[in-house]
Amino acid sequence: MQASSSRSVHLSEWRKSCFAITSGTCTAGQKADAYRAQILRIQHALASSELSQVCAARLFKRYAEKYSAIIDSDNVETGLNNYAENIFTLARSQQTDSDKWQSGLSVNNVFKMSTVQEMLQAGKRFRDAMLTPADASVVIHKEAITAGPAELGARGGSAESDPFPPSAPGPDRPRDVPGSSPLMGPQSPQPPVATNTPKTCPTSAAPFGEVVTAQFHATPLFGNVKKENNRSPKASTGLSVFSSHQPFPSGCGNPRERKAGYVSGATDAFSTIPSQAFGGTEDAGQREESSLPTFKTAREQFWADQHKKCRQPPRASGPSYGGVKKSLGASRSRGIFGKFVPPVPQHEGGEPGGGLQSKPDSAAPAGPGHPADERLKNVEPKMIELIMNEIVDHGPPVTWDDIAGVEFTKATIKEVVVWPMLRPDIFTGLRGPPKGILLFGPPGTGKTLIGKCIASQSGATFFSISASSLTSKWVGEGEKMVRALFAVARSQQPAVIFIDEVDSLLSRRGDSEHEASRRMKTEFLVQLDGATTSPEDRVLVVGATNRPQEIDEAARRRLAKRLYIPLPEAAARKQMVTGLLSRERSRLSEEEVALVVQQSAGFSGADVTQLCREASLGPIRSLGAADIATITPEQVPPIAYVDFENAFRTVRPSVSPNDLELYENWNRTFGCGK
Numbered sequence: 296m297q298a299s300s301s302r303s304v305h306l307s308e309w310r311k312s313c314f315a316i317t318s319g320t321c322t323a324g325q326k327a328d329a330y331r332a333q334i335l336r337i338q339h340a341l342a343s344s345e346l347s348q349v350c351a352a353r354l355f356k357r358y359a360e361k362y363s364a365i366i367d368s369d370n371v372e373t374g375l376n377n378y379a380e381n382i383f384t385l386a387r388s389q390q391t392d393s394d395k396w397q398s399g400l401s402v403n404n405v406f407k408m409s410t411v412q413e414m415l416q417a418g419k420r421f422r423d424a425m426l427t428p429a430d431a432s433v434v435i436h437k438e439a440i441t442a443g444p445a446e447l448g449a450r451g452g453s454a455e456s457d458p459f460p461p462s463a464p465g466p467d468r469p470r471d472v473p474g475s476s477p478l479m480g481p482q483s484p485q486p487p488v489a490t491n492t493p494k495t496c497p498t499s500a501a502p503f504g505e506v507v508t509a510q511f512h513a514t515p516l517f518g519n520v521k522k523e524n525n526r527s528p529k530a531s532t533g534l535s536v537f538s539s540h541q542p543f544p545s546g547c548g549n550p551r552e553r554k555a556g557y558v559s560g561a562t563d564a565f566s567t568i569p570s571q572a573f574g575g576t577e578d579a580g581q582r583e584e585s586s587l588p589t590f591k592t593a594r595e596q597f598w599a600d601q602h603k604k605c606r607q608p609p610r611a612s613g614p615s616y617g618g619v620k621k622s623l624g625a626s627r628s629r630g631i632f633g634k635f636v637p638p639v640p641q642h643e644g645g646e647p648g649g650g651l652q653s654k655p656d657s658a659a660p661a662g663p664g665h666p667a668d669e670r671l672k673n674v675e676p677k678m679i680e681l682i683m684n685e686i687v688d689h690g691p692p693v694t695w696d697d698i699a700g701v702e703f704t705k706a707t708i709k710e711v712v713v714w715p716m717l718r719p720d721i722f723t724g725l726r727g728p729p730k731g732i733l734l735f736g737p738p739g740t741g742k743t744l745i746g747k748c749i750a751s752q753s754g755a756t757f758f759s760i761s762a763s764s765l766t767s768k769w770v771g772e773g774e775k776m777v778r779a780l781f782a783v784a785r786s787q788q789p790a791v792i793f794i795d796e797v798d799s800l801l802s803r804r805g806d807s808e809h810e811a812s813r814r815m816k817t818e819f820l821v822q823l824d825g826a827t828t829s830p831e832d833r834v835l836v837v838g839a840t841n842r843p844q845e846i847d848e849a850a851r852r853r854l855a856k857r858l859y860i861p862l863p864e865a866a867a868r869k870q871m872v873t874g875l876l877s878r879e880r881s882r883l884s885e886e887e888v889a890l891v892v893q894q895s896a897g898f899s900g901a902d903v904t905q906l907c908r909e910a911s912l913g914p915i916r917s918l919g920a921a922d923i924a925t926i927t928p929e930q931v932p933p934i935a936y937v938d939f940e941n942a943f944r945t946v947r948p949s950v951s952p953n954d955l956e957l958y959e960n961w962n963r964t965f966g967c968g969k
């Protein structure tokens with residue numbers, strides 16, 4: 296009964312104020328009063344559970360916007376241009392003494408406020424005591440840390456989000472009581488509780504921050520101090536002073552911002568997370584910090600110093616092994632210099648684990664003369680990074696025994712790649728290794744496999760480069776990429792640059808060819824020739840191709856060791872077949888294996904592998920579909936000769952006799968084998 300009568304009272308008041316607002320005869324001040332009254336009524340209704348939170352939030356937002364529009368407007372007829380005073384009034388639930396809604400404060404006399412004076416003094420002190428920007432930052436933080444917690448602790452919450460001083464009247468200061476509305480204390484369903492309102496007004500911090508920042512911007516040191524000030528004890532004091540009803544300048548700051556803050560703050564206030572009410576201010580501070588470059592934090596200064604150090608040559612580094620492909624840079628924390636990956640390790644002062652690993656059996660020295668840096672000084676860091684990504688460091692290791700046949704080739708490669716890496720002191724002068732090797736032969740004979748074996752066994756930094764990695768990643772700059780490649784390889788020596796399908800990179804230069812492509816090839820030849828390298832440099836280029844006749848004649852000369860990788864002979868095929876069958880269950884007799892070897896004459900290594908794969912599927916095919924679903928691996932029948940017979944029906948040699956003749960001719964003409 297009582298409740299219904301109070302509701303009807305509210306309703307009639309509501310109607311009255313609605314009429315006052317819409318009548319068109321009331322002044323801006325009256326309208327603002329009416330809106331304010333409505334806002335307070337909404338708060339009251341919410342506190343006494345007459346309105347749902349959703350409904351109250353919606354109404355509050357609506358009236359807050361209208362109210363804000365009037366007090367912010369500088370139109371003398373429709374607005375009050377008196378924001379701050381009215382916010383105070385709203386906060387206190389009192390009407391201002393000033394009938395005219397004019398603030399006693401002006402922009403000038405705001406600087407006489409003790410709080411503002413304090414801030415200015417603090418700024419001056421910082422400026423005077425400034426040693427470096429980093430030091431200043433430390434001071435600011437220190438102050439915030441030393442003085443802040445006491446105040447925060449006393450308040451039992453965020454000083455920023457609670458504009459009330461500890462001395463504010465207790466009952467009217469609802470704390471963060473779980474389940475209670477942030478607007479109204481749980482035990483205060485009394486009409487308008489003014490002290491709750493500031494929580495709905497994050498703008499209470501905004502004008503403050505704006506004034507302070509405007510002053511501090513005069514000195515570069517405080518270029519981005521806004522956030523610090525908001526956090527500093529002085530900022531807290533300022534907020535306390537502000538909320539303890541000290542006058543504050545009106546008209547400072549952008550009314551639209553204030554309005555937005557007010558309205559969003561109002562919405563926040565209706566959420567059940569009071570501490571969010573001031574979140575927007577904090578974020579804004581962070582954004583602002585990043586946009587003002589004049590001030591460096593200690594961390595930024597540290598990074599800048601580090602960066603300077605990185606640029607300076609002194610980096611004693613031994614040659615590094617290329618066990619780092621992809622992991623180089625990818626696993627690093629790059630910090631603010633994200634893109635740049637130093638191509639050589641930083642043993643001193645570098646990031647732990649960030650650089651390259653030490654090459655275990657590295658023979659070549661890089662040493663204290665920092666040759667790596669010297670070599671790379673004219674190379675773009677981005678290109679260095681791309682090249683470093685071509686270093687091979689993973690994949691299953693391939694041993695020399697995994698390569699069947701090609702004994703002469705294997706011996707030659709050991710001679711020119713492995714031993715010189717092990718004993719550079721012996722392999723000098725005439726015994727010095729060649730600068731380039733060309734592996735050529737029919738497809739599927741193991742050229743790439745040999746490349747992988749060199750990568751695993753040589754102990755050198757192994758760059759696996761394809762024409763596409765030199766051209767497509769850096770369109771039109773292939774020439775520079777080639778230069779970068781050799782520069783990086785020299786810095787990582789001993790190094791092997793393996794170029795699979797080298798014909799696509801070093802095909803004969805033609806008239807119709809694109810200029811960029813020609814230039815890249817020419818650069819490659821220059822680098823390969825060693826004109827730009829010293830005789831001690833241990834960089835070996837290994838090219839592989841199944842189209843040797845297409846290689847540019849100048850490149851052919853530079854790839855001095857041209858090794859023919861022929862189709863595997865019977866012994867090699869046998870080694871392959873037995874090797875492959877040893878990993879599966881099979882019941883081929885010696886004679887049957889010999890038959891398979893005999894029948895596979897003319898097969899390449901890849902063909903033999905394919906034959907064995909096909910044969911291995913024979914036992915499975917003999918099973919029914921139902922058995923395949925249920926059978927265990929052990930129950931799969933072993934591979935038999937009959938499976939090879941069937942496989943021979945589908946697997947054919949991939950190299951034709953005509954093709955073979957071309958290779959053999961080319962080998963006779965240009966090859967260096969026996």
Ligand SMILES: Nc1ncnc2c1ncn2[C@@H]1O[C@H](COP(=O)(O)OP(=O)(O)OP(=O)(O)O)[C@@H](O)[C@H]1O
Binds near residue numbers: 697900
């Ligand atoms: N001599 C060999 N010993 C063992 N396996 C071999 C040998 N030659 C070829 N193979 C098998 O054939 C596969 C293909 O070989 P690889 O890719 O090295 O041929 P390639 O000469 O590079 O061919 P292409 O000229 O077409 O690039 C290898 O993965 C390996 O399984």
Ligand SMILES: [Mg+2]
Binds near residue numbers: 744795796
């Ligand atoms: Mg290949």
